Amino acid sequence: MNDGTPDSGGELRSADLLRDYLEGPGLDLERYDAGNGRGNLVARIEGSDPSAPSLLLMGHTDVVPANPEGWRHDPFGGELVDGEIWGRGAVDMLNLTASMAVAVKHLAAASFAPRGTLIYLACADEEALGAFGADWMLRNHRDAVWADCVLTESGGFAMPLPSSSGPKLPVIVGEKGAYWSTLRVHGTPGHASMPLRTDNALVKAAEVVRRVAEYRPATTLDGVWRAFIERYDLPPELAARLGDADGVRAFCESYEDLGVARELHAVTHTTFAPTMARGGVKTNVIPDVVELQVDIRTLPGVRGPEVGAMLDEALGDLAPSVEVVADSDDPANASPFDTPLWDSLQRASRALVPNATLVPLTSTGATDARFFRALGATAYGAGLFSERISYAEYGAMFHGNDERVDLESLRLSSELWRAVATDLLA
Numbered sequence: 001m002n003d004g005t006p007d008s009g010g011e012l013r014s015a016d017l018l019r020d021y022l023e024g025p026g027l028d029l030e031r032y033d034a035g036n037g038r039g040n041l042v043a044r045i046e047g048s049d050p051s052a053p054s055l056l057l058m059g060h061t062d063v064v065p066a067n068p069e070g071w072r073h074d075p076f077g078g079e080l081v082d083g084e085i086w087g088r089g090a091v092d093m094l095n096l097t098a099s100m101a102v103a104v105k106h107l108a109a110a111s112f113a114p115r116g117t118l119i120y121l122a123c124a125d126e127e128a129l130g131a132f133g134a135d136w137m138l139r140n141h142r143d144a145v146w147a148d149c150v151l152t153e154s155g156g157f158a159m160p161l162p163s164s165s166g167p168k169l170p171v172i173v174g175e176k177g178a179y180w181s182t183l184r185v186h187g188t189p190g191h192a193s194m195p196l197r198t199d200n201a202l203v204k205a206a207e208v209v210r211r212v213a214e215y216r217p218a219t220t221l222d223g224v225w226r227a228f229i230e231r232y233d234l235p236p237e238l239a240a241r242l243g244d245a246d247g248v249r250a251f252c253e254s255y256e257d258l259g260v261a262r263e264l265h266a267v268t269h270t271t272f273a274p275t276m277a278r279g280g281v282k283t284n285v286i287p288d289v290v291e292l293q294v295d296i297r298t299l300p301g302v303r304g305p306e307v308g309a310m311l312d313e314a315l316g317d318l319a320p321s322v323e324v325v326a327d328s329d330d331p332a333n334a335s336p337f338d339t340p341l342w343d344s345l346q347r348a349s350r351a352l353v354p355n356a357t358l359v360p361l362t363s364t365g366a367t368d369a370r371f372f373r374a375l376g377a378t379a380y381g382a383g384l385f386s387e388r389i390s391y392a393e394y395g396a397m398f399h400g401n402d403e404r405v406d407l408e409s410l411r412l413s414s415e416l417w418r419a420v421a422t423d424l425l426a
């Protein structure tokens with residue numbers, strides 16, 4: 001389990017397990033030791049035509065910690081209960097990492113001899129910064145993992161929105177950026193026994209938190225959003241509502257399905273979430289400084305200066321007494337979706353789910369796809385799930401309690417990888 005420290009993770013154990021599983025004719029296997037027990041496994045089926053597009057199936061092997069107290073089954077037991085596998089990582093993303101391994105093994109066993117190269121990467125450290133995983137591989141062993149097309153977590157889970165035609169399956173084509181910031185609120189120290197008219201940094205910080213939380217940044221309906229609305233084939237009234245900035249805002253403020261409302265809001269807005277506060281030294285001292293952490297997730301085109309302007313707007317007359325320090329500046333990224341990879345994914349999905357149509361969607365969080373997009377690859381978050389687990393439950397399981405996946409979803413995802421690889425590379 002990866003708690004963000006270099007000595008956690010232990011992903012070499014997963015790399016070894018996957019190597020043992022994949023070992024056999026038709027696959028070139030190589031384990032890459034990144035130190036500290038961290039490491040990655042690469043499996044390759046070389047293509048016959050170097051000019052043909054190549055495909056990387058990329059899954060991470062690390063998971064975030066879990067507190068067993070909130071779970072109905074042991075989060076590290078991997079129990080199969082009534083057709084569902086329980087445990088941390090069941091949807092984020094050991095389900096996909098494992099189903100990719102199954103697909104690659106089956107292709108190799110069937111003597112798959114593609115024109116384009118197929119690569120499987122089981123990588124460490126996605127849940128922190130990729131410093132031992134995808135980013136590390138691209139920096140140190142780029143030739144082993146580089147591909148024109150990349151599939152990773154996570155899509156193919158039908159949203160509970162009405163559609164006039166068949167099932168709509170989201171594919172992640174881009175990710176929002178992260179501009180995590182510290183807001184340092186200054187005051188003047190003094191004796192807390194005489195608080196009247198003091199310059200108390202904590203009191204000011206409380207108002208800063210309130211203003212940031214209530215801030216409503218402008219709505220942005222980008223190309224991914226427009227294509228999502230169009231291809232979803234929504235009832236006309238809803239399509240008109242979601243195709244309009246004021247309509248989207250009103251919809252998200254009032255729609256009863258909280259998961260959908262939050263997600264649709266997050267993909268159409270740069271968001272600001274105050275998450276941590278630290279300040280004060282002693283009960284009887286008026287604090288002179290309080291630090292607030294704000295998780296800021298940016299839309300494409302929104303960088304430091306734009307975030308600064310938004311914070312100024314949010315803080316109003318308090319802006320001059322707040323110092324903003326950027327802790328991370330990972331810009332948003334996106335791949336086009338008029339590509340051969342998209343077409344292969346569409347054909348493969350429809351063969352498994354009758355009448356299914358893919359719809360592009362932006363991810364609110366980051367995945368390892370960002371490292372490959374930054375270097376010019378087309379990267380999507382994909383997958384395929386049964387209808388057994390609801391969208392609300394599915395969303396709540398990421399880094400949450402009672403994470404599990406049903407066997408039919410595992411079958412669908414492994415069939416999907418196999419079909420896309422055959423369609424794109426053969």
Ligand SMILES: [Zn+2]
Pocket residue numbers: 060092093126153
């Ligand atoms: Zn993940």
